[in-house]
Amino acid sequence: MKHPLPVRPAHIGVLRLSALGDVCNLVPTVxxxxxxxxxxxxxxxxxxxxxxLLAGLSGVEFIVYDKSTGLAGMRELWRRLGDTRFDVLLHMQQALRASVLSLGLKADLRIGYDKARAKDAQHWFTHRQLAPHPQAHVLESFLDFARLLGVEDLSLDWSLPVPESAHKEAASFTSGAPYILMSPCANPRLRNFRNWSAEGYAAVVEHVWVQHGLKTVLTGGGSTQEREMGQRIAAQAQPGAVIDAIGESSLKGLLALIDEARAVIAPDSGPVHMANAMGTPTVGLFATTNPERAGPYCWRDFVVNRYPDAVRTYLHKDPDTLPWGQRVRHPDAMSLIHADDVIDRFEALLATARKQTEFPDET
Structure with missing residues (x-):
């Protein structure tokens, strides 16, 4: 017998710990x-x-769990929520750590992914599962939780808070000059292989500077790999074309930089989804992951998509036969992307953004 769905839940729990792009994609469900x-x-x-990144999101109470604290952190969180009982807990993290964390939370109903989408046996930790949704984008998978609960209006809204201090931080890098934002590196995890080449990025920087007079602001974390990538790109650019802010901005500052940029160019990483959330025109660079599942949702038409080519070249398979979401874990996959591909999508993006500005949707 299925557990009944709440007709009018008074207290909704959302369990989603990471990552930056995923939490951005989850906000429309909230x-x-x-x-x-x-x-x-x-x-x-x-x-x-x-x-x-999301601090200050209106109408949401955040409970922070730092995964580096391990079991001790879980116990502290359980103690903090010891007197709390959710009408429904939306278990939206497909990871064993999150499922273990969920065991210490009190909820009348626990909803998780269907078996096809669940990982780490997540369905063992929930009362009800989502209806199957083959080949769903990550954002749509999150919306499926609202669909199951009977939510009618699924229109997309983010309204992410960006404080004035973040805009001042952004201005300290750009001094008011028009720019595009380029976040060249994805999370430096083992076997991630989502990064494009410094030479390719530099060619795009050159085009943007010469053809449009736009500077390129480089952003990213403070790892050695990211800083070195920024230095290599800047070394190949004309004087004045690059503002290297890698490792220098806060996440709210990055959100402000994205908000004020003419466009964003980045691989499959948090910034493309942050840009999507802010409504900033976005060119995503995809070869190791499928953009139909994980691309910037509102800008998928402008993705440089070499994922099918990477599947054929490095996995020797037909993309249509792969499990949804399978990655191409090969260090050369992103080399299938060429500078002309990115420039072409960038020009198409600018043309579309220009038309939208000149002829805004009056509906």
């Missing part, structure tokens, strides 16, 4: 829940870095 039940209390259990 907004949809707020529209359906404006009086409901929403508590989001979230990772430390992800919270620094």
């Amino acid at each position: 907004r949809a829940l707020q529209r359906q039940w404006p009086e409901a209390r929403i508590t989001w259990i979230i990772g430390k870095g992800e919270h620094s």
Whole structure:
């Protein structure tokens, strides 16, 4: 017998710890829940870095879990929520750590992914599972939780808070000059292989500077790999074309930089989804992951998509036969992307953005 769904939940728990791009893709689901039940209390259990990005999100109470604290951190969180009982807990993290964390939370109903999408046996930790949704984008998979609960209005809204201090931080890098933002590196995890070449990025920087008079602001974390990438790109650029802010901005500052940029160019990483959330025109660079599943949702038409080529070249398979979401873990996959591909999508993006500005949708 299925556990009944709450008709009007008074307290909704959201369990999603990471990552930056994923929590951005989840926000429209939170907004949809707020529209359906404006009086409901929403508590989001979230990772430390992800919270620094979304802090101040209206109508949401955040409970921060720092995964580096391990079991001790879990126990502290359980103690903190010891007197809290959720009408429904949306278990939206497909990871064993999150499932173990969920065991210490009190909830009348726990909802998780269907078996096809669940990982690490997540369905063992939930009462009800989502309806199957083959080949769903990550953002749509999150919205499926709202669909199951009967939410009617699933229109996309982010309204991410960007404080004035973040805009001042952004201005300290750009001094008001028009620019595009380029975040060249994805998370430096083992066998991630999502980074393009410094030479390719430099060619795009050159085009943007010469043809449009736009500077390129480089952003990213403070790892040695990211800083070296920025230095290599800047070394190949004309004087004045690059502002290297890699490792220098806060996450809110990065959000402000993205908000004020003419466009964003980045591989499959947090910034493309942050840009999508801010409505900033975005060119995503994809070869190791499928952009139909994980691309910037509103800008998928402008993705440089070499994922099918990478599947054929390095996995020797037909892309249509692969499990949804399978990655191409090969260090040369991103080399299938050429500078002309990126420039072509960038020009198409600018043309579309220009038309939208000149002829805004009056509906």
